[in-house]
Amino acid sequence: MNEKRGALRLIAAASFIFAIFFVIIGLPFFWRQWQVLHNWPETDGQVIRSEVVGQPSDHETLYRAKLQMVYTVADKPVITDLTSYQSTNYEATLQRVEQFPVGSHHPIRYDPSNPAQARVGAGWNKTFFALPIIVGVTALFFFFVGAVLLAIAKAT
Secondary structure, three states: OHHHHHHHHHHHHHHHHHHHHHHHHHHHHHHHHHHHHHHOOEEEEEEEEEEEEEEEOOOOEEEEEEEEEEEEEOOEEEEEEEEEEEEOOHHHHHHHHHOOOOOOEEEEEEEOOEEEEEEEOOOOOOOOOHHHHHHHHHHHHHHHHHHHHHHHHHHO
């Protein structure tokens, strides 16, 4: 009985360590996105090129939704290339490109210290925060597993 309790406590401790690891990994990603939303000004950007670009690899092709946009910062036009989506699924990438037809306008956030560095689709949404959300959910999963295992260990 004590051996089982010890093993459960050990696995619970490992789960808590993994949870903390994922929190530590996820915080910089969340912080970077938060900084973009709070410190980068927003302006109107116009799509001047929108295409699917394939990049072959050893096993499959990675498709990118590549956009070229123009916007104005301090009365000067800025042209920048953005990748708004990546997938091994061509159709999904094409659908993303079709959301940005040439000539269409979209909100852009740009880095005031480097205006060519920009984000399209930046906002409090699941797409912009996808990586921090995935890492955060993984941390919660490991925390939950650790808590359940610890409760089972105490009950035995």
